[in-house]
Amino acid sequence: MPIRSFTIRVPATSANIGPGFDVVGLSLSLHLTLTVTVGAHDSISPKITYSGEGADEVPLDAYKNLTTRVALYVLRCHNIAKFPVGLTIHCDNEIPFGRGLGSSGAAVIAGVILGSELGQLSLPVERLLDFALMVERHPDNVTAALVGGFVGSYLRELDGAATEAASVPLSEVLPEYPPDAGEEWGLNPPQPPLGIGHYVRFGWSESIKALAIIPRFELSTAKARGVLPLEYSRKDLVFNLQRLAVLTTALARNPPDPELIYEAMKDRVHQPYRKTLIPGLPEVTSNITPSTHPGLLGICLSGAGPTILALATGGYEAIANDAAAIFKTHGIEVDWKVLEIAGGSIVQRNP
Numbered sequence: 001m002p003i004r005s006f007t008i009r010v011p012a013t014s015a016n017i018g019p020g021f022d023v024v025g026l027s028l029s030l031h032l033t034l035t036v037t038v039g040a041h042d043s044i045s046p047k048i049t050y051s052g053e054g055a056d057e058v059p060l061d062a063y064k065n066l067t068t069r070v071a072l073y074v075l076r077c078h079n080i081a082k083f084p085v086g087l088t089i090h091c092d093n094e095i096p097f098g099r100g101l102g103s104s105g106a107a108v109i110a111g112v113i114l115g116s117e118l119g120q121l122s123l124p125v126e127r128l129l130d131f132a133l134m135v136e137r138h139p140d141n142v143t144a145a146l147v148g149g150f151v152g153s154y155l156r157e158l159d160g161a162a163t164e165a166a167s168v169p170l171s172e173v174l175p176e177y178p179p180d181a182g183e184e185w186g187l188n189p190p191q192p193p194l195g196i197g198h199y200v201r202f203g204w205s206e207s208i209k210a211l212a213i214i215p216r217f218e219l220s221t222a223k224a225r226g227v228l229p230l231e232y233s234r235k236d237l238v239f240n241l242q243r244l245a246v247l248t249t250a251l252a253r254n255p256p257d258p259e260l261i262y263e264a265m266k267d268r269v270h271q272p273y274r275k276t277l278i279p280g281l282p283e284v285t286s287n288i289t290p291s292t293h294p295g296l297l298g299i300c301l302s303g304a305g306p307t308i309l310a311l312a313t314g315g316y317e318a319i320a321n322d323a324a325a326i327f328k329t330h331g332i333e334v335d336w337k338v339l340e341i342a343g344g345s346i347v348q349r350n351p
């Protein structure tokens with residue numbers, strides 16, 4: 001079999017941007033990069049190596065690693081029961097785990113693209129998104145990681161049969177262990193319904209950069225979703241809807257208006273509940289304002305946290321230092337990075 005090789009590059013994402021809980025996402029210039037070779041050895045066991053963020057905790061067994069499990073799900077849905085012979089994958093990751101910068105969304109998108117490439121399936125973007133949404137069931141991170149930019153998305157209301165197909169337990173979509181010797185998984189995994197997710201890309205003012213203030217502790221998205229209520233008051237929902245409607249256009253204007261954006265990045269749906277898990281969060285978002293910190297436009301929790309996202313046109317160091325000082329009073333150290341808005345996921349097929 002001839003050797004074939006390709007590279008997959010997927011950006012980090014910041015979801016929610018204040019009021020857009022489970023709706024909006026922004027792709028950022030930190031990447032997960034997979035360098036893949038098929039046919040380089042004659043073993044049926046994929047060889048995975050890993051460098052960068054998460055290297056000390058990520059499983060290198062293809063049946064346990066999130067990215068390769070997602071790839072195998074895509075393959076099995078297309079009547080391909082196994083990884084190809086002689087598969088090697090090197091993952092280099094710049095996206096810290098469990099910080100609200102979409103590491104799992106990036107791993108899932110890398111997985112669906114890997115499955116499509118390994119099976120030479122040429123899946124269109126919409127179908128890649130369907131597969132990703134069977135695994136990560138809020139669309140904000142995966143959509144922005146796949147298509148890039150500042151993106152809004154919704155999940156289509158599905159009919160009864162499609163709802164059932166899309167609601168199977170994750171363990172059925174992604175069985176964690178290989179089948180016993182001599183057995184094979186059946187080729188009947190739950191197929192994603194067609195057209196689960198829909199999205200639109202908003203404009204973005206080129207003057208705006210994203211400052212990520214990253215506490216040195218992990219908070220799993222599952223845990224940070226676990227503290228949210230099941231129901232909200234009309235007052236709180238209207239508060240968020242009003243701000244989100246303004247925010248999506250305000251971030252595209254030149255020059256951006258700090259007063260408008262700062263207020264439009266406030267939230268009453270997730271941040272007030274997550275403050276119990278992120279000491280210092282309310283002080284950071286209320287003490288650092290456009291009038292105290294020239295250049296700042298708005299400040300919020302990035303995804304499920306604990307990272308803080310400040311959108312700004314300058315003054316990054318002062319914002320970061322003052323946020324760090326607040327976190328320090330709670331015994332939390334942080335790192336910070338000024339990030340660009342990134343393009344979407346890309347595949348480069350090597351000659």
Ligand SMILES: Nc1ncnc2c1ncn2[C@@H]1O[C@H](COP(=O)(O)OP(=O)(O)O)[C@@H](O)[C@H]1O
Nearest residue numbers: 066097098099100101102103104105107220221
């Ligand atoms: N590149 C990766 N490869 C494999 N698994 C990953 C990768 N990135 C993230 N994960 C998995 O996702 C988990 C983090 O997901 P999550 O709690 O949703 O936080 P985040 O906000 O970083 O997405 C990690 O602990 C790890 O299990």
Ligand SMILES: N[C@@H](CCOP(=O)(O)O)C(=O)O
Nearest residue numbers: 015022100101102221303304
């Ligand atoms: N809308 C989700 C986004 C989670 O993003 P992550 O980067 O923290 O995984 C949520 O707020 O739970």
